[in-house]
Amino acid sequence: MSTQTPSPAPASTARASEDRSARIAVTIFPALILVAAAIGFFAPPVGQALAPFTSIYLGVIMFAMGLTLTLPDFALVVRRPLPVLIGVVAQYVIMPLIGLGVSLLLQLPPELAVGVILVGCAPGGTSSNVICYLAKADTALSVTMTSISTLLAPLFTPLLTLWIAGSYLPVDAGSMALSIVQMVLIPVIGGLVVRLIAGRLVDRVLPALPWVSVAGISLVVVSVVSGSTEAIVSAGAIVLLAVVLHNGLGYLLGYWGARLLRQGERAARTTSVEVGMQNSGLAATLAAASFSPAAALPAAIFSIWHNLSGAVLAMYYRRSADRHQVDPA
Template identity: 30%
Template sequence: MEASLLSQVILPLSLFIIMWGLGLSLTLQDFKRVLHQPKAAVIGIVCQMLMLPIVGFAIIQLFNLSGELAVGLMLLTFCPGGVTSNMYSYLARGDTALSISLTAVVSVLTPFTIPLLTLLMMQNFMSEAQQFDLPIGTTMMQLLVITVLPVGLGMAIHHKWPLFSAKAEKPIKIVSVVFLFLIIAGIIAKEWTNMASFFLQTGFATLCLNLATLGLGYYIALLLKLNKPQAKTIAIEVGIQNGTLALMIAGSILQSTLMTVPAITYSLIMFATGGGFCILINRNKPSL
């Protein structure tokens, strides 16, 4: 598989389909629920949009990452939630409605925040000679087309053909996870000789990011008096990132192999740690 085919066609198309599948599961009620349950939603959004990047920045300092690797890790923190987090929230017996609502809101916000924050990180971690061209307006439009537009299409189909949406929602979510596996597999196949180096460079950093945000999200939610299902969901929404989106931006828009490295190692790690979190948090509970 050619790198250009993977990064320029397959990755954006896969993300479009994943976000369309997300839209099939959404209604306007999912957005309104944020207003009806403001405490849990506000805590979740603040943790995703503020705490997550702060933890990422601290980990960059701890592991002394620099240049494109540092920007790639921060880019990952700018892409919270996604279909995968909804799946893990369900498996953990969290508040799935809250998970879907948080994903809905963040999916609308991030096309505007990601380009601005990524540009700021490039200015902070990279010299002028190293920096990539990132036209803010064009990048926002690209992200809107690849994320918000398919979500809107999915919601429109859900509204007009609810029976079709109900039948298609689960298979498309499964396909979404398979897409992520295939994308990672394609990148690993292309970069096989470099995988050991990738994990040496960012493996421990992305593992710490994953574990730290899962733990902080959970205990901050409990500390602020949310119930246990809500705490599980916020932990997962903060701790399980949208690796597909981060890969697409780094590989397709910025066309930087190094910036994809944190997303690659993180995406491989999070499947194991996310599953482990679900098992740990539900120990001694009856199975589904």
């Protein structure tokens, strides 16, 4: 009888390779985004040449996200509906209201206020799943929350933006919803279908998908920053403050909201990350298309900041788990 250890299944090997690639990508992601922002600021013609294609970049990011999904990722909706519901509701309640509160507190001008609020009305960020993994949170729950909030974005993002930001600038909710369907919903569903049809082929390219997202968001940032150089010079510091408050309060209220609703430690961490990290690439693209490049500035800065803060939060949660012996299983 052979005593050799069986080799891992191809899907398991692909998933492990994807996790390693994602950890590396999310670690250097902020540095790449900073480089992209510098290119946009110091070489505006480069960004202006890229700007007409921002919706395509976002579509590629969302298609890559769809390729990472499988039907079991949605099974938690049936098996554990309460934590999923809490996370998705918190996503679309806490962050839009924080965005409005920060805008009022800092007395932001209309374009910047709309940009901050739009970031809050966006679905969960694609890098939140890796941050949850690094934080010893519930990665499966994170994937489900991100997926559901993304699929609901064509409905909730335009409506919430209209209700909350409509007093600052006119909002064409119908046009925004159509854009989200085209840039988000169709590519995500397309990626999921391709994964179902050609799963083995997709498993081979899974390790490259985090880098596709990094490249796509970097191109969006270059485009947005190149059209916002004047706004950065005049209001960059106040926008950074708004982003830091928005993101930090999202983490805090997401965590304690889940705990007050009697969710466990790992589910609360997951909700914290999902609420605090937004799909800033989508927010930047929508802001630039629906309002102005200046309105996209908060989302561009959020792209940099929430990955830096997410990495620090993951480190804190991970050390806290080790210190209190939280079972990662």
